[in-house]
Structure formats: structure tokens, C-alpha cells
Amino acid sequence: MVIAGIQILNTVAGLALISLGLAIIFGMMRVMNFAHGELLMLGAYSVQLAHSSGLNIWISMFVVAPLFVGLVGVVIELLVVRRLYGRMMDTLLATWGLSLFITGLITMIFGNMTRGISTPLGSFEIGGIRESSYKFLIIGVTIVLFAAIYFVLRRTRVGMIARATMDNPSQVAALGVNPGYVYTATFAVGAALSGLAGAVLAPLTGVLPTMGAAYIGKAFITVICGGEAILAGTASAAFLFGTINQVTTITLNPEFGEVALLIGALLMLRLLPAGLSSSFRRKLL
Amino acid sequence: MIGRLSIDGQMLAVVTLSTILLLILPQVFEIDTILQLTLNFSFSILALSLAFVWGYAGIFSFGQAAFFGIGGYAYAATAINLGDSTPAIVAGVLVPTLFAALFGYFVFYARLTKIYVAVITLVMTLILYKFMGQTAKPDYMIGNARLGGYNGIPAVPPINVPGQPHLFAGPDEMFYIAGFSLLAVYVLLRWILGTRFGKVIIGMRENEKRMELLGFDTRLYKLLAFVVAAAVAGFGGVVFTNWNAFIDPHVFQLAFSAQPIIWVMIGGLGTLAGPILGTFILSTLSLELGVQKALDVNLLLGAIFTFFVLLVPQGIIPTVRNLLENREAAASNKTDGTTESRG
Amino acid sequence: MTMLEVKNLRASYGRIPVLHGVDFSVEHGAFIGILGHNGMGKTTLLKTILGQLPASDGEIRLEGRNITRDSAHVRANLGIGYVPQGREIFPRLSVEENLRMGLLRLKGGEAAGRQAFERTLEEFPRLKPLLGRSGGVLSGGEQQILALARSLCGNPKLLMLDEPAEGIQPSIVEEIIEILSGLRDSRSLTLVLVEQKLDFIAALVDSTFVIQRGRITGSIPAGGLADTDVVREFVGFGQS
Numbered sequence: 062m063v064i065a066g067i068q069i070l071n072t073v074a075g076l077a078l079i080s081l082g083l084a085i086i087f088g089m090m091r092v093m094n095f096a097h098g099e100l101l102m103l104g105a106y107s108v109q110l111a112h113s114s115g116l117n118i119w120i121s122m123f124v125v126a127p128l129f130v131g132l133v134g135v136v137i138e139l140l141v142v143r144r145l146y147g148r149m150m151d152t153l154l155a156t157w158g159l160s161l162f163i164t165g166l167i168t169m170i171f172g173n174m175t176r177g178i179s180t181p182l183g184s185f186e187i188g189g190i191r192e193s194s195y196k197f198l199i200i201g202v203t204i205v206l207f208a209a210i211y212f213v214l215r216r217t218r219v220g221m222i223a224r225a226t227m228d229n230p231s232q233v234a235a236l237g238v239n240p241g242y243v244y245t246a247t248f249a250v251g252a253a254l255s256g257l258a259g260a261v262l263a264p265l266t267g268v269l270p271t272m273g274a275a276y277i278g279k280a281f282i283t284v285i286c287g288g289e290a291i292l293a294g295t296a297s298a299a300f301l302f303g304t305i306n307q308v309t310t311i312t313l314n315p316e317f318g319e320v321a322l323l324i325g326a327l328l329m330l331r332l333l334p335a336g337l338s339s340s341f342r343r344k345l346l
Numbered sequence: 347m348i349g350r351l352s353i354d355g356q357m358l359a360v361v362t363l364s365t366i367l368l369l370i371l372p373q374v375f376e377i378d379t380i381l382q383l384t385l386n387f388s389f390s391i392l393a394l395s396l397a398f399v400w401g402y403a404g405i406f407s408f409g410q411a412a413f414f415g416i417g418g419y420a421y422a423a424t425a426i427n428l429g430d431s432t433p434a435i436v437a438g439v440l441v442p443t444l445f446a447a448l449f450g451y452f453v454f455y456a457r458l459t460k461i462y463v464a465v466i467t468l469v470m471t472l473i474l475y476k477f478m479g480q481t482a483k484p485d486y487m488i489g490n491a492r493l494g495g496y497n498g499i500p501a502v503p504p505i506n507v508p509g510q511p512h513l514f515a516g517p518d519e520m521f522y523i524a525g526f527s528l529l530a531v532y533v534l535l536r537w538i539l540g541t542r543f544g545k546v547i548i549g550m551r552e553n554e555k556r557m558e559l560l561g562f563d564t565r566l567y568k569l570l571a572f573v574v575a576a577a578v579a580g581f582g583g584v585v586f587t588n589w590n591a592f593i594d595p596h597v598f599q600l601a602f603s604a605q606p607i608i609w610v611m612i613g614g615l616g617t618l619a620g621p622i623l624g625t626f627i628l629s630t631l632s633l634e635l636g637v638q639k640a641l642d643v644n645l646l647l648g649a650i651f652t653f654f655v656l657l658v659p660q661g662i663i664p665t666v667r668n669l670l671e672n673r674e675a676a677a678s679n680k681t682d683g684t685t686e687s688r689g
Numbered sequence: 690m691t692m693l694e695v696k697n698l699r700a701s702y703g704r705i706p707v708l709h710g711v712d713f714s715v716e717h718g719a720f721i722g723i724l725g726h727n728g729m730g731k732t733t734l735l736k737t738i739l740g741q742l743p744a745s746d747g748e749i750r751l752e753g754r755n756i757t758r759d760s761a762h763v764r765a766n767l768g769i770g771y772v773p774q775g776r777e778i779f780p781r782l783s784v785e786e787n788l789r790m791g792l793l794r795l796k797g798g799e800a801a802g803r804q805a806f807e808r809t810l811e812e813f814p815r816l817k818p819l820l821g822r823s824g825g826v827l828s829g830g831e832q833q834i835l836a837l838a839r840s841l842c843g844n845p846k847l848l849m850l851d852e853p854a855e856g857i858q859p860s861i862v863e864e865i866i867e868i869l870s871g872l873r874d875s876r877s878l879t880l881v882l883v884e885q886k887l888d889f890i891a892a893l894v895d896s897t898f899v900i901q902r903g904r905i906t907g908s909i910p911a912g913g914l915a916d917t918d919v920v921r922e923f924v925g926f927g928q929s
Contacts, residue, residue, distance in 0.1 A: 093461070141652065141656065144656055145655075145656070149461065150406065150460075151655055151659060153464075154607070154611060154651070154655045155651075155652050155655040155656060157604060157607075157608075157651070158647075158648045158649070158650075158651035158652030158653075158654075158655060159648060159652055160648065161644045161645070161647055161648025161651065162644070162645055162648030162649050162652060163648070164644050164645075164648070165641075165642035165643065165644030165645025165646065165647075165648055166642070166645050168642050168644065168645075169641065169642040169645060218789075221782065221786050221789065221790065222790070222793070224779070224781050224782060224786075225779045225781075225782055225786075225790050227781065228779040228780060228781045228782070229777055229779055231741055231761070231777075232773070232777050232778075232779070233762075233790070234740075234741070234760070234761040234762040234765065235739060235741070235761060235762075235765050235770075235771040235773070235840075236762075236765055236790050236791055236793055236794060236839070236840070236843065237762050237765040237766040237793055237794030237843065238762055238793055238794075239760065239762045240762070274599075274600055274601065277600070278468065278469070278472045278600065281465060281468070282465065282469055285461070285462065285465050314480070316476055316477075316479065316480035317480070319472075319476045320473055320476050320477050323469050323472055323473040323476070324473060326469055327466060327469055327470070327473075330458065330462060330465070330466055330469075331452060331453075331456050334456060334457075334458050334459070334462055
């Protein structure tokens with residue numbers, strides 16, 4: 062029973078983790094980044110390469126991966142996204158093109174074989190069932206990241222500027238701050254978080270160029286169903302769908318688990334087209 | 347809702363030229379090319395379905411490939427069970443149509459905004475992929491046809507002369523069937539766009555509020571456009587399954603669902619000829635690029651597509667059209683001898 | 690010294706040309722008004738001067754410096770403050786945070802910021818009890834006061850206001866007039882006020898330019914606004 066609870070929390074955390082970067086970018090810039098899966102993939106490759114060259118796994122995961130993918134984010138924003146401000150459909154398509162491009166590039170450089178990273182932290186046992194301790198790490202990292210983003214947005218100057226830009230970018234410019242910088246920084250942060258997510262999940266998923274495709278559907282659905290509130294919305298959507306997914310997986314099989322998640326999303330969108338956030342009483346972040 | 351088949355010069359020219367081409371080509375080209383062209387015809391029908399629902403009705407649907415796939419599966423299951431392709435073709439069109447009617451009702455009567463429609467059709471496609479993928483166990487059958495999970499349904503009987511299953515289509519016949527089907531779909535869609543219904547949905551794409559205020563139930567029109575597009579896509583799936591003699595869940599995969607979007611965008615959103623052109627160019631390009639080993643095919647396609655979105659967002663046909671129009675305008679200005687002052 | 694100089698300014702709203710060559714200048718420390726009907730180009734003029742719309746031709750100079758090609762945030766940092774039509778405060782941010790956004794372009798670090806904040810609260814005591822409230826729940830009048838306070842926080846040299854009295858209750862309008870008049874001396878401010886309401890303009894400004902169909906067609910000197918004949922001559926509408 063406890064193991065099931067941990068598994069559910071783990072699935073929820075995983076879903077929240079892969080969606081956070083996308084939620085920030087979509088929530089703040091109204092940009093549908095279809096290269097999101099590839100950002101996760103690049104994070105996974107970062108940790109795999111850094112670690113196999115001898116670097117400590119934790120540094121690879123928590124420093125190298127987000128830094129590298131954050132930089133990639135800056136490049137993407139400056140070269141592509143910036144030219145398409147306000148054109149949501151075109152941004153979706155252009156980032157889709159980028160996703161193909163990046164997948165192709167990585168395939169060319171690193172080949173098609175799956176690389177692995179051994180899962181650190183070993184395992185533990187409850188009631189005779191073994192479970193990987195790594196799952197706790199994933200849950201912990203997700204909580205810490207959400208809390209950190211909340212803190213930055215609510216209590217720091219840059220967070221305040223970011224929230225103001227969400228409200229009214231032209232007034233932000235009229236007060237002397239270049240909204241372009243805010244957007245680039247936001248995209249970079251979203252990318253870095255996605256890179257981190259990909260890196261953290263890499264030991265469980267393996268690393269290959271096309272791994273992004275598995276993430277993108279779920280991340281998008283979680284973000285859209287979460288609605289306006291970047292953190293609260295994503296978290297609640299992750300809770301809802303993660304639970305549906307894992308419970309169905311435990312009772313039936315993993316494929317049905319995925320199907321259940323998707324059907325749940327479909328029903329939810331029909332009931333609350335503006336996302337879960339619209340049912341919250343107060344305007345949450 | 348009765349439209350006249352506008353037998354204007356353009357349409358007649360297109361039909362005549364196409365017919366001539368289709369009759370000549372098998373004599374000229376090798377079997378490989380003929381097979382490739384047949385495949386492209388089926389893809390073009392898929393592209394036209396998206397061109398109609400997105401380019402003219404303004405509904406961005408990620409699900410056209412799904413209807414394509416459903417049509418293919420319906421055809422396969424019916425053909426295997428009944429042994430005659432004629433009811434199978436009907437099934438291949440009817441099943442996706444009914445599915446789209448139900449699904450569309452669910453979506454459009456909730457008045458979901460465009461981005462949600464896009465996501466929801468994406469979700470639907472993913473569900474189908476996951477679901478069909480795990481039908482590997484032998485108990486998943488429609489009649490005598492095993493669904494086969496990720497392996498799909500093999501040995502699908504090809505189109506035969508109605509009522510005579512032993513007279514079935516070979517590669518040349520498939521070419522004609524596919525080619526003329528594409529032509530028929532093109533003419534049909536052109537005709538629909540000329541009717542009152544067609545004008546309403548175009549008006550809806552341009553300004554939904556205005557159409558509503560004029561008294562049109564936009565939910566119904568969206569649903570109808572969506573259903574028509576699904577029927578067309580399903581038909582494309584029938585042609586495809588015939589060409590392939592095989593259908594599997596990869597048509598429900600994200601990568602394939604994105605293809606018609608790419609074909610339509612590059613060819614020209616808002617036209618019918620553009621997407622056909624886009625399909626042919628990209629399909630051929632994929633093939634050629636896939637053969638060479640220097641650069642990864644995804645890399646090249648991705649670069650081309652991003653380039654197009656950034657710099658040629660309207661697509662090939664509209665851009666060419668604009669260029670020609672501008673050149674005409676510039677030429678006539680010169681001959682006039684007057685320069686217009688822009689106020 | 691000339692604070693603002695606008696020469697032959699042309700601008701379009703999308704494809705529609707709106708400004709057809711605007712010429713005027715504002716001296717240091719002057720309070721001037723720009724009067725015109727809706728659709729005559731008042732807001733477009735302001736937005737072009739502020740950098741939110743691009744100029745298709747002409748020149749804008751701030752204290753002699755050509756700012757025609759500068760981005761909006763650069764112009765803001767050079768000392769132009771803007772209170773737009775419709776308030777446009779940040780609804781998601783608290784009143785205090787709105788003010789702190791206004792402090793961003795102030796030079797001088799923490800201490801200067803704190804000082805400016807305190808000073809603004811003294812000038813706008815109405816905001817003191819509202820500091821913790823979220824901007825979105827304020828009334829229209831309170832939002833207008835906040836918008837004004839926010840742009841003053843950053844100590845601008847030139848303040849541009851677009852119809853600040855529109856839709857605001859008369860008591861708040863009075864308050865704004867009082868505050869602005871007081872600020873004239875205390876902050877050595879130059880003011881450009883765009884309005885349709887004659888009485889609001891008359892209470893505050895020295896002279897007024899009239900804008901018609903994208904051009905400045907005349908100016909009404911100080912005291913002239915009270916004279917309805919003069920007004921009728923220039924603008925074509927009379928007010929009692």
C-alpha cells in the first residue's frame with residue numbers, strides 16, 4: 062500500500078517535473094514550445110556525457126545539464142521565438158521544425174543507440190517489496206523546484222518584473238525595462254528547468270535522440286489542463302493525471318495507464334476548458 | 347446548399363491536364379516511381395483534408411492523420427472479413443466520419459478555443475496510438491482480422507472490381523485509382539467551397555463573431571467541416587492501406603500526425619493545390635534525403651521547415667502568386683507612365 | 690531649454706496613416722495640453738513619442754537628443770514617464786509592487802529607492818493603506834492615482850498623461866489636479882497632458898495645442914481656454 066503511494070507520488074512528481082519548464086514558458090510568454098521534448102533530451106545527454114567523462118553525477122545533473130540547456134534556450138529564443146512574438150500557431154510550427162532539427166543533429170553526432178546511466182542511490186524495502194530510492198529523489202527535486210520558482214516569482218525583484226511582464230509588457234517598457242530581456246531570461250529558465258528534468262529522469266528512462274517524443278504529449282496536456290496558474294495549475298494537473306495514470310497502471314497495465322491519462326485529460330478539458338486553475342477561488346500563481 | 351459545379355476555365359483545364367498526365371505517366375515511368383507517386387497520391391488526399399479543415403475552415407486539427415489511420419484500419423478489417431473491397435471502401439470512409447461526428451460534437455459544442463482544439467485532437471491521436479499499440483494479444487480482433495498491436499494488420503486485400511474479388515488491382519491499376527481519387531477529391535472540395543456552405547465556413551475562419559451575429563450556428567458549421575475533412579482523410583487512408591497492403595499504428599504517431607501539417611504549411615495554407623505540391627515535394631525530399639548519408643534526414647527537414655515558417659510563412663503557392671501579382675502590378679504601373687502616390 | 694521637440698512626425702496605426710506631420714515643442718518646466726477629439730491622433734501621438742509605435746518619418750528630440758529610433762525602454766530611462774489611457778497598472782502585482790516597478794529606472798541604489806518610495810507615499814497618501822492590496826481589486830480612481838504615483842516614482846523629467854480624467858469620479862479628478870499642480874514646483878516637472886475634457890486641461894496647463902486629423906492645427910494660449918469663443922474657433926466644439 063505504501064509502495065503504491067510512493068509510486069503514485071513518483072508518477073505525479075515526474076509529470077510535474079517534465080511540465081514545469083513548459084508551464085513557465087507558456088504561462089509567461091504564451092509560447093507553445095514544441096521543442097520542449099528535445100530540451101529534456103539534451104538535458105539527458107548532458108548528464109550522460111558529463112558523467113561518463115568522469116564528472117560527479119550530481120554536478121552533471123544539477124549544474125551541467127541546466128546550464129547547457131539554458132544556453133540552448135537563449136539561442137532558440139533569440140534566433141527563432143523572438144521573430145514570432147504573438148503568433149502562437151507559427152511559434153508552434155517553428156519550434157516543431159527545431160525539434161526535428163535537434164533530434165537529427167543529436168542522431169548524427171551520437172548515433173541511435175540508447176545510452177544508459179546507472180540509477181544512483183540504491184534501493185529500499187518496505188513490507189517485502191523493493192523499490193528504488195531514486196524515486197524519493199525525484200519527488201524531492203520536484204518539490205524543491207516548485208518551491209524555488211514560487212519564491213523567486215513572489216519574493217524577488219526579478220520575479221516581480223517577470224510577473225509584471227506577464228500582465229503588461231508595454232507598461233514594463235514604459236518603466237524602463239526591456240521586455241525582450243525578460244522574455245529571453247524566461248525562456249532560458251524554462252529551458253534550464255527542462256534540461257534538469259531530463260537529466261534527473263535519465264537514469265530511469267535511458268538516453269536516446271528520440272526520447273523527447275514520449276514527453277511532449279504529456280507535458281503539453283498537463284500544462285494546458287493546468288490552466289493559467291503556472292505553479293498551482295501544473296501541480297494540480299500533475300496530481301490528477303499522475304494518479305489516474307499510476308492507479309490504472311497498477312490495476313491494469315502501463316499502456317492502459319497512458320490511455321487513462323489521456324482520456325482523463327479529454328474529459329477535464331471538456332468540463333473546464335480554461336484549465337483547473339479556473340476552478341480556484343483566488344488567483345494563484 | 348445547392349451549388350453549381352462551376353465549369354470555369356480553370357477547373358476544366360486542371361481536370362483535363364491531370365487526366366492526360368495520369369494516363370501517360372505509367373507508360374513513361376518505372377514501377378518504383380509509379381509506386382512512389384501512388385503513395386504520394388494517398389498522402390495528398392490526407393493533405394487536402396487538412397487543407398480544407400485548417401486552411402478554409404480555420405480549425406487546426408492534429409487529428410487528420412488519425413482519421414486517415416482509422417479509415418485504413420476500417421478498410422483492412424472489413425476487407426479481410428468480407429473478402430470484397432467495395433463495402434470495405436465504404437467502411438473506410440464511414441467509420442472515421444462517424445467517429446469525427448461524435449468527437450467533433452464533444453469538442454465544438456463546448457466552444458473550445460483554437461489552441462485547445464489543437465491539443466485535444468493531439469490527445470485523441472495519442473490515445474489511439476497507445477490503444478492500438480497494445481492490441482497485440484490475439485483476443486483483439488474485429489471479426490476475423492487480428493489487430494496485431496504495434497505490428498498492425500498485414501495482408502490486406504487490395505481493391506477489386508465490385509462483386510468480383512478475384513479481379514483485383516495491380517500497381518498500375520492502383521496508380522490510376524489513387525490518381526483519379528485525388529483528382530475527384532480536389533474537384534469535390536473545390537465544389538464544396540463554392541457552395542453556400544463553403545462560403546460560410548470561409549467566413550467563419552475570417553471572423554467567427556461576424557458569422558454568429560449573422561445568425562449562423564458556428565458550432566454546427568465547424569462540426570460539419572470537421573466531419574467532411576475526416577471523411578476525406580479516411581478515404582486517403584483507404585488508398586494508403588491498399589498501396590501498402592498493410593496498416594499499423596505508426597499513422598497515429600506524433601511524427602506522422604505532424605507530416606500533413608508540414609505539407610500544408612509549406613505548400614500554402616489557404617489553397618488546395620499548395621498542399622498537394624507540398625506533399626509531393628516533401629515526400630520526395632524525405633526519400634532523397636533519407637538515402638544520402640551525409641546529413642540526418644530529420645535535421646534537414648527540420649531546418650527546411652523552420653526556415654519556411656520564419657521566412658516564407660505563407661507557403662510556396664501563395665508566395666509565388668504574390669510575386670507574380672506584384673510583378674504584374676509593377677509592369678502595369680510602368681506602362682501607365684504614372685506613379686501612384688501612397689497617401 | 691526645450692524639453693521636447695517634435696518635428697514633422699508621421700506615424701501609422703497598422704496600415705492607416707494617422708499622424709501627418711506633427712510639429713510642436715515643449716519648454717522645460719512647462720505644463721502643456723494637447724486637445725482633440727477621438728480619432729484625431731492624440732493617443733497615437735503619445736505612443737509614437739514614447740516609442741510604442743514606430744515613427745515613419747520626422748524627428749523627436751528630448752533635451753536636444755534625437756530619440757526617434759530609440760526603443761521604448763531606452764526613452765523611459767532617459768526620463769520620460771507615461772500614464773496611459775485606461776490606467777494599465779499591473780493587476781497581478783500589489784500596490785507596493787506596482788510602485789516598486791516604478792522605482793526600477795531610478796539611479797542610486799537601495800537608499801535612493803527607499804527615499805523615492807517614501808516621498809511618493811507622502812505625495813499620494815491615499816495609497817498608504819492600500820499597499821498590500823492587489824492592483825486588480827482597486828477602483829478606477831484608485832488605479833489612476835496608482836498609475837500616476839508609479840510613473841512619478843522613477844523621477845521623470847517629462848511626464849505624459851493620456852486622458853487621466855476619463856471615467857474617474859470627480860473627487861478623484863480634483864485630487865489629481867491638486868497633486869499635479871503641487872508637483873510642478875516640488876519636482877521640477879514638465880508635463881504634457883492629452884485630453885478631451887476642457888475643464889481638466891484648463892485647470893492645469895499653461896497653453897494647449899490642438900490636434901486635428903493628425904496635425905497640430907493651432908494653439909490656445911493661457912487663459913484662452915476659458916474664453917469659449919477662442920475654443921470654438923480652434924476646436925469646433927464649445928463647452929459650458
